[in-house]
Amino acid sequence: MHYDRCFGCGELDGGLHMRSTMGEHALVHSRFTVTEAHQGAPGLAHGGLLACAFDEAIGSTVGNVLRRPSVTGKLETDFVRPVPVGSTLFITAKVDGVAGRKLYASAEGRLDTEDGPVAVRARALFVEVALEHFTTHGAPDALTKLKRAEQINP
Numbered sequence: 001m002h003y004d005r006c007f008g009c010g011e012l013d014g015g016l017h018m019r020s021t022m023g024e025h026a027l028v029h030s031r032f033t034v035t036e037a038h039q040g041a042p043g044l045a046h047g048g049l050l051a052c053a054f055d056e057a058i059g060s061t062v063g064n065v066l067r068r069p070s071v072t073g074k075l076e077t078d079f080v081r082p083v084p085v086g087s088t089l090f091i092t093a094k095v096d097g098v099a100g101r102k103l104y105a106s107a108e109g110r111l112d113t114e115d116g117p118v119a120v121r122a123r124a125l126f127v128e129v130a131l132e133h134f135t136t137h138g139a140p141d142a143l144t145k146l147k148r149a150e151q152i153n154p
């Protein structure tokens with residue numbers, strides 16, 4: 001968790017409640033379980049919600065591997081298979097490259113097990129920002145709020 005009120009990884013009711021763990025070779029593993037609240041078509045995950053889960057998984061990868069503050073500039077998703085309500089996506093993400101402030105990363109999500117069929121692939125460009133990005137455009141006390149979450153999850 002990087003911030004307890006984040007829609008992706010925080011504790012908010014209705015949030016995605018995702019957690020990420022660092023694995024071998026700087027791969028970052030996250031899981032996203034699809035509930036009724038994430039439906040688009042009956043019984044199937046909404047694509048926008050899946051994109052959100054991948055934004056979170058890749059964002060946490062870039063943040064935790066590179067330790068540089070950044071925001072999503074671009075996110076591209078390939079929806080390869082339908083993702084049913086009740087299934088869990090096992091997401092593996094990695095940093096692909098760094099070019100100045102541009103941080104490239106990608107992820108794939110497999111259905112129900114770590115070696116299940118790939119259901120979603122995503123690639124993202126994160127752009128490194130100064131910490132003032134969050135205080136100027138977000139909450140003036142953003143850094144205090146982020147620091148509190150870091151103390152809970154150092």
Ligand SMILES: CCCCCCCCCCCCCC(=O)SCCNC(=O)CCNC(=O)[C@H](O)C(C)(C)COP(=O)(O)OP(=O)(O)OC[C@H]1O[C@@H](n2cnc3c(N)ncnc32)[C@H](O)[C@@H]1OP(=O)(O)O
Binds near residue numbers: 059063071072101
């Ligand atoms: C630290 C520890 C953290 C721990 C964990 C944290 C987890 C966090 C999890 C969070 C999960 C959720 C995460 C979220 O939800 S983050 C929230 C969603 N994202 C945003 O709100 C971002 C909004 N956009 C902006 O603020 C600005 O546009 C940014 C900052 C992105 C760039 O504006 P800025 O004026 O600063 O820079 P620049 O325009 O000179 O661009 C710089 C370079 O980047 C290239 N470029 C830019 N955009 C694109 C694009 N779309 N496609 C291709 N390229 C693009 C650009 O060409 C240039 O390249 P070059 O000309 O230099 O070659």
